[in-house]
Amino acid sequence: MAIQALRLIVKYFTRQASLSELDKLSEKMKDPHTREEFENYAKINFIIDYNIKKFNTAKSREQLLAFIDREKQASRLRRAVHLMKYAAVLLLFCGGAYLVYEGFYEKTSGSITTTTIEVSNIKPGSDKAILTLQDGSHVDLTTENITTATLKNNGKTLSYNDRYADDTTPVYNYITIPRGGQFQIKLSDGTRVWLNSETKLKYPEAFIKGETRSVELLYGEAYFDVAPASRHTGTKFRVIHPSQEIEVLGTEFNVRAYRDESHIATTLVAGKVAISTGDIHYILSPNEKASLDLRDHKMDISVTDVSDEISWKKGIFSFTGMSLEAIAKVLNRWYDIQIIFTNPELRNVKFNGMISKKENIEEILNLIVSTNSINAYEIKNKHVYIK
Numbered sequence: 001m002a003i004q005a006l007r008l009i010v011k012y013f014t015r016q017a018s019l020s021e022l023d024k025l026s027e028k029m030k031d032p033h034t035r036e037e038f039e040n041y042a043k044i045n046f047i048i049d050y051n052i053k054k055f056n057t058a059k060s061r062e063q064l065l066a067f068i069d070r071e072k073q074a075s076r077l078r079r080a081v082h083l084m085k086y087a088a089v090l091l092l093f094c095g096g097a098y099l100v101y102e103g104f105y106e107k108t109s110g111s112i113t114t115t116t117i118e119v120s121n122i123k124p125g126s127d128k129a130i131l132t133l134q135d136g137s138h139v140d141l142t143t144e145n146i147t148t149a150t151l152k153n154n155g156k157t158l159s160y161n162d163r164y165a166d167d168t169t170p171v172y173n174y175i176t177i178p179r180g181g182q183f184q185i186k187l188s189d190g191t192r193v194w195l196n197s198e199t200k201l202k203y204p205e206a207f208i209k210g211e212t213r214s215v216e217l218l219y220g221e222a223y224f225d226v227a228p229a230s231r232h233t234g235t236k237f238r239v240i241h242p243s244q245e246i247e248v249l250g251t252e253f254n255v256r257a258y259r260d261e262s263h264i265a266t267t268l269v270a271g272k273v274a275i276s277t278g279d280i281h282y283i284l285s286p287n288e289k290a291s292l293d294l295r296d297h298k299m300d301i302s303v304t305d306v307s308d309e310i311s312w313k314k315g316i317f318s319f320t321g322m323s324l325e326a327i328a329k330v331l332n333r334w335y336d337i338q339i340i341f342t343n344p345e346l347r348n349v350k351f352n353g354m355i356s357k358k359e360n361i362e363e364i365l366n367l368i369v370s371t372n373s374i375n376a377y378e379i380k381n382k383h384v385y386i387k
Helices: 003-013 019-028 032-044 046-054 057-074 079-094 306-314 324-335 344-348 361-370
Strands: 097-101 130-132 138-140 151-153 157-160 172-177 181-186 192-195 199-204 213-225 237-241 244-248 252-257 263-270 273-277 280-284 288-293 299-303 316-323 338-341 350-356 377-380 383-386
Touching: 003 019, 172 181, 192 199, 213 306, 237 252, 244 252, 244 263, 252 306, 263 273, 263 306, 273 288, 280 288, 280 299, 306 316, 316 324, 324 338, 324 344, 324 350, 324 361, 338 344, 350 361, 361 377
Parallel strands: 157 181, 213 237, 338 383
Antiparallel strands: 097 350, 130 138, 130 172, 151 157, 172 199, 181 192, 192 213, 199 213, 213 252, 237 244, 244 273, 252 263, 263 288, 273 280, 288 299, 316 350, 377 383
16 A cells, blocks of 8 residues: 555544545545555554444445535535534544434535634543542642642542551541542542542541441442452442442442432442342342432343443543433533533434543534534533534
């Protein structure tokens, strides 16, 4: 394969290709050797590997080229926006993100869409948290590096030294993750917890030897990698929520319990957990998800793709069959914004895709626009209007 074609493919994946270079790549894709090399590069990438499981590669290639042709005809009048949409299509198949709308391939480009953006200071989320001590005082873990005899904070992770409580009454602290934040904490027993945006966890500075190790997820989403009971005289680990309890011996699992959602989702990655709520008791197996409906307190157990459920921990938004309304809630928390639908019907549009949490909100919105599922969006301060 010619060196020029290889360079074009590399630029394609790294989002550096210009409009003319994308035109050249479209032509070179007619060559079977170029297509083969394209597919080899695509398979290396984790996200496109996920996409290949869902879609036929050859078919996706043809749909991509057809979409490029349509966009070239419709977007010549707005070259800058055109390049942004090309980047979105590029990511759609081969880069840091892809997003597929059910009607994407059936729709053709209509009138040119427009967006209105006032000076936008919307940034992706970052590591930030507030520590509330038992005496009620607050510590901003984002700005204060702390090292004491019992703990250490480096601005990303709050770590407690391995130890047991000296007293029979544990000292409880709270760690709160605001909208637009994420953080990690290592508890005194060695358990590691990843905390997502808009989450609050209550925990003891040190557990009491021989007693059940308990923490309380007041709201939000957390991923637990629990230190084995064998390291702690056989004591179990318990995660308490006002609507359910999870008991484990040593395992990895994710709990999503946001205040604006009607379900609590518990997904088991490895090991074994027992979930209890009222008279309901269930033992989850790996790759199972328990969904508790807070309206009628019924629990549904299903097999799930664990990678989708815990992708946030790895810096990726994963949307599988998710409505635009549900996606908006995720974006609201991470970017600390408020998405408003001017057309209520858009709330129910379904998507499949993966997007890096490092993307700017405008890039994600342009990606959604490129699927032809919405016409445009408007940003005013921290309000985003979907049209």
